[in-house]
Amino acid sequence: MKKLWIPIMLLFVLLVSACGSQAADHRGNSGGTGQNTDAASENKGAPDGNNKTGTITYQSENGPIEVPANPQRVIVLSSYAGNVMALNVNLVGVDSWSKMNPRFADQLKDVEEVSDESLEKIIELDPDLIIGLSNINNVNKLQEIAPTVTFTYGKVDYLTQHLEIGKLLNKEKEAQAWIDDFKQRAQQAGEDIKAKIGSDATVSVIENFDKQIYVFGDNWGRGTEILYQEMKLAMPEKVKEMALKDGYYALSLEVLPEYAGDYLIVSKNPDTDNSFMETDTYNKMPAVRNKHVFEANAKEFYFNDPVTLDYQLEFFIDHFLNK
Template identity: 50%
Template sequence: MKKAVVPILLALMLALSACGNKAANEGASNAGSANAPAGNGAANEATGTNAAAGSNASSGNAAGSAAEAPSGTVTYQSENGPVEVPAHPQRIVGLTNAPNVVSLGGTLVGVDEWTNKNPLFTDKLKGVQIVSENDLEKIIELQPDLIIAGSYMKNLDKLKEIAPTVVYTWGKLDYLKQQVEIGKLLGKEKEAQAWVDDFTLRAAETGKAIKAKIGENATVTVFETDNKDFYVFGNNWARGTELLYQAMGLSMQEKVKKDALGPGYYTLSPEVLSQYAGDYVVLSRSSASDNAIMKTAAWTNVPAVKNKRVIEIDTEASSYSDPTTLEYLLDIFKKGFLGS
């Protein structure tokens, strides 16, 4: 689209959609709220204060199958109703679920800033523009044939004027069903389902091997620190939580179940870390942060720390639950728990 036309088209589009337009659900974006660690987008596309689905996530009844339609399009049954989308989209703007798209080899032309910051996707996103739901003119210039957005985002009606827009509500589907849905959307359902079947089997086998080594009842706790606060996570807030607790079937410490399983995460003061720490600890922290908090008595007195049962993961590379991230974490946990 010629650049001179863009402002005119944008102005017309905004005028047409202005009446009755209200901001969508103002829940936090995938990057998380000001007071919460980035979630899973999703996860975790990271999740902020979006309501976590907890252990009932897999019962969500969101998007269904895609039915063939003429003119190289398919009718995708989204959670908001049928959407006519390209059978094989070539220019995707992923405001959410971009890691799922990348994992299936989809072609992104626009991506959210959090996925762009993730070191697992750096090479795969070279030349891809960083956009948000507010960058309407920039998105128009990218000429997308498909936009993937979150139900909490603003400007959904305006995005739909630019290109077919499919909306997902974080947590409505579990992490495996979400990948299959992205597969349906991209015309790659078989590939997505094949990965799910294979990964589920491999993760379960790894979980059995880990429990055989550390004990059936040994507990694992996932902490995160940003050098100011500590967080503890439930079973669906990225950082490998879906993998550890759902896929591998490892046990969660009782106090973590009580405080973090429902909301997804729980903020802790350093003084109570030992009360939430399991026999083993997975610690998520930024590779760019300093180590000062790791030298405090509050941390060094945690039994798992004393016993050298801590597995560290990089927060920036662990805040999603897509295939690329899960395969990366599966390898880390194999080495951390099994030494291989």
């Protein structure tokens, strides 16, 4: 099995993951961090807890770090742009995977594309906070430019990850409010969908990337967190066996029918050769014959941030219930 790294997923280890040298950029999921307890979160220079001036101390997975209480110029080097946007915090630089996401296009049109290697450009952008995955390069140099906080993918679940971003940005209440609302909406949608398709109906999520077909578990973006964790829809046994541990599994076209559920979500990249969908093997699968295939633009589906999750939830409600 080839190793996949994303925009999570590039995800989305999402935002994104890919094979070989590209694996570090194809991940749709991102997650993991330390905890920011009330006792450890100090608001320095502010007369009360509601005044977002000065700095706070965030308890990152690498130890306490002093960050702006009200950051104004944030750079995200991997995966978390949607989390920052959802909390209405200004971005001045983001990774290439976020920049190519059609869902983010309007909000990021004036935001610079940067990487962990473009140090001069980052200096010019004058950030007051830098965020990224724990495997980014040049962390020591980035820390000299601005407070830099990294998260390890998978250290915490995807919703706790958003809460941690909220703590880091001094917007914990806003993050928790979105989480509570999202869980309620997703779980209700799950009940409605199971009532329509049957509680035993299985669902698979696949993607073709770099001439390789992947099937996904329950925590690798592409809507998997919603389908399996919140909606509790059934996963084919073969997918459970091979994809749950790592989050994804690479397979050949010949065995794809063994992993295909009654319903098939295809995260389809328009820039990739998707000719496998024209083969007899693919078209003879029950999900295809029964028109139970829902195609999504992979570039919009990689991540598991609030902006993407809200879109994915709308996508599933529309396709399962309204079509």
